[in-house]
Amino acid sequence: MSDLHPSIVRFEGKKIHGLLAAGVTMADPGPACAALWKKLIGMVPLKGLEVYGISLNMGPQVFDYFAGAPLAKAASLPENLLVQDIPAGMYARCPIPNMEEMRAAYTLLYQENWAAGHTEYTVNMLRPCFELYPADYAGGLFYVFAPVDEK
Numbered sequence: 001m002s003d004l005h006p007s008i009v010r011f012e013g014k015k016i017h018g019l020l021a022a023g024v025t026m027a028d029p030g031p032a033c034a035a036l037w038k039k040l041i042g043m044v045p046l047k048g049l050e051v052y053g054i055s056l057n058m059g060p061q062v063f064d065y066f067a068g069a070p071l072a073k074a075a076s077l078p079e080n081l082l083v084q085d086i087p088a089g090m091y092a093r094c095p096i097p098n099m100e101e102m103r104a105a106y107t108l109l110y111q112e113n114w115a116a117g118h119t120e121y122t123v124n125m126l127r128p129c130f131e132l133y134p135a136d137y138a139g140g141l142f143y144v145f146a147p148v149d150e151k
Helices: 030-045 098-111
Strands: 006-011 014-025 051-054 062-069 082-086 087-095 120-123 128-131 144-151
Touching: 006 030, 006 144, 014 030, 014 051, 030 062, 030 098, 051 082, 087 120, 098 128, 098 144
Parallel strands: none
Antiparallel strands: 006 087, 014 062, 014 082, 051 062, 051 128, 087 144, 120 144, 128 144
16 A cells, blocks of 8 residues: 555535446445546546545445536536535545545545544544546646545
């Protein structure tokens, strides 16, 4: 595992247009999430845009996953796209060097409770967390954001 070092940042919030996969299993989320991205990429041109993977309604075994981008609402967008807000607020931002390290980042932030050792913040388990992939992501560095509250 790489050295994953979260930092506290303020995120201004975003309105994301995309698609939802409900009931994704925690044990093996890869296939369902990859299928959702493939479907979205086939519907909407995402070239040149930051894209977001948002984890919602996280339970011990399953969660809902929303894949999308901040798109201007236009007549050219498919009607079946949903809208999901990412709330503004404070987040622990963890840089992830590659896709293979994603599970380690979520484990650090949620199961190993990285924030337990933090003197000012604690992870908020009720708000959505998200992945941010840079424009034209083709592998390599991306970020996981976990919502935090002041202790």
